[in-house]
Amino acid sequence: MPVITLSTDFGRDDPYVGIMKGVILGINPRATLVDITHGFSPDRLQEAAWKLSTIIDYFPKGTIHLAVVDPGVGGARRPITVKTKTHCWVGPDNGLFSQILRAEPRAQVFHLTNDRYFLKPVSATFHGRDIFAPVAAHLSRGLSLPALGKRISDPVLLDLPEPLFEKKALRGQVLYADRFGNLITNLSRELLEQYFPGKKITVRIGRRVIQGIQENYAQAEPGRLLALFGSSGFLEIACNLGSAAELLGYNPRKFSAVRLDNH
Amino acid sequence: MPVITLSTDFGRDDPYVGIMKGVILGINPRATLVDITHGFSPDRLQEAAWKLSTIIDYFPKGTIHLAVVDPGVGGARRPITVKTKTHCWVGPDNGLFSQILRAEPRAQVFHLTNDRYFLKPVSATFHGRDIFAPVAAHLSRGLSLPALGKRISDPVLLDLPEPLFEKKALRGQVLYADRFGNLITNLSRELLEQYFPGKKITVRIGRRVIQGIQENYAQAEPGRLLALFGSSGFLEIACNLGSAAELLGYNPRKFSAVRLDNH
């Protein structure tokens, strides 16, 4: 019973996600379908690319991940599948898989061109239904990737913000806020251990200064900001029993810098 | 592994949808459950009726569709099941299945009266749990329809807006806006090809004029309105990388006319 995950920007009120599932189950009735999110935003592709990469370690080998954030549907962008050591990803070649590809540089990418595995006629506005869902379903039945199209070596990679070390400080960025208002940054535990081994760290965001890195939320007073490593190993700015995003007026459409040093 | 879909106005924050699924799995543990939407609005039955009809072609033969938008629950409206050539629909007889019945005039409709297949006691406020879910589950195990009650010939049909041709122009209506702000109309590709074969078409909505019909979103400038045939074959008013609903101040509770001609 192969697992197929679905991540889109379709929301859950329109029938689009259900339609994709109908297409998949028509091809592989034994597939187990798991929704990751349908709340991606078409104008925040970076955030989607990061969030997708957080699920990698938690799905069984052989999982197929369907991901559709596709404002360029019907235009020139290529439909692709990305084969990593343990999983397959299916979706548009617009940078959505940037983090997957960076995490595993030896992943193979195929351009989906064999319309034998598409729903026909292929519409110009819903490749999730007509290309990506049926291809994911066929992959879950064991179809080999070369049958789908040619291997390519130039998938689109987004310019994702990289941490920067300057003047004895580490500069990172908030990637997104989660539902609890935790601000997730691009600063990993490994990176901090490398730059500030065993040292007391000060975190600055906006005009706020946070002293030290805590283990869990309850180590700060209720309503107070704290910094800690979140569940995917990246530094988070949080607020015990509250929302750091609200407290700091976080705007997902603006760049939010985080600065770490050991003064 | 039969598929049962669920479409309701219950939202996803209350346990109502989960409870219906528990009831189904208690009767048929092998059912595969697929959510279509739980965001229908009880005061927009027309929109629900249209949206339901968009999923027909994409589910495997034998799928059971459970649909509950039921403000008259516990009153005089009948619980019914609709059998089309390939699917079964279960829900209240209040017009929710109008488009299904129009699309397939030879569908058979049964009044659900045999309480042997209901959960008991039947509440007056949650027939989704007590009647529709258990009936859907029994159908998915192969129960024959006549066992559920008598066949009827007068199911409720909503007055759905029909396109109108007058003075060389075609008048249609916006049926609903989707999550992306696309405005979906009741004007099908077939209809347009019949009335304006091979001709350049002008689309008017409110005070806006849109020239021609495009193939995909990217054919308009970012932020500009366009008209195209959406994924279910109906004309849509969209906005490339934006929301047509927002741009036009669309109000789902008001009638929005669309006028097409070839001047």
Added chain:
Amino acid sequence: MPVITLSTDFGRDDPYVGIMKGVILGINPRATLVDITHGFSPDRLQEAAWKLSTIIDYFPKGTIHLAVVDPGVGGARRPITVKTKTHCWVGPDNGLFSQILRAEPRAQVFHLTNDRYFLKPVSATFHGRDIFAPVAAHLSRGLSLPALGKRISDPVLLDLPEPLFEKKALRGQVLYADRFGNLITNLSRELLEQYFPGKKITVRIGRRVIQGIQENYAQAEPGRLLALFGSSGFLEIACNLGSAAELLGYNPRKFSAVRLDNH
């Protein structure tokens, strides 16, 4: 095919729920997963405790219920599993299972300490992924509870509001509003039949007076308040074709008393 339900305060836009499902399916690929809600609020634990108890009767024997509303994650609160006659519940020992435990005083509670069944390393912020999901998955494969840790006799119980009879009137409380704006109280049908057998009842909420108890919504005029027994057997204040919560300015963070007498 064992059923595992999921109830959290994670929302559906972050990948957290999907990640828990991935962990479960990695351990038990045959589990059937059912979402109850991911809209619980971390600061309304009472409401979550009540809502959880409404699903008990509707899931098959042997169902495992995973419930995570866990603002104290990583701190001193214990991870537990609660074994009732027919089901198992897995989650934090913070009162979330208060109603389950009150409904079945002979339920057995175990402190989850055997990290053999945890994901490692166990994070300090996401026990849903690292402890509760894998334990639920192992339970669904038949693991016996004593293998997970020691039995305990002092699980946390919330002070849930109890109905009060004073001066020939019954005083209850609104527990929560559902998506339709129905206000669900803690006054059961049994209680009313006991205190006001066969008598006409007057319901008072705020400054409003509602005469009698109806069978279904349509028995009130459109837009008018009514009282009726909801689908889980508790008195509800509703509004036919409208929202009682809106009409009464209901605030989920304030105590809302309901007073019943037979004048």
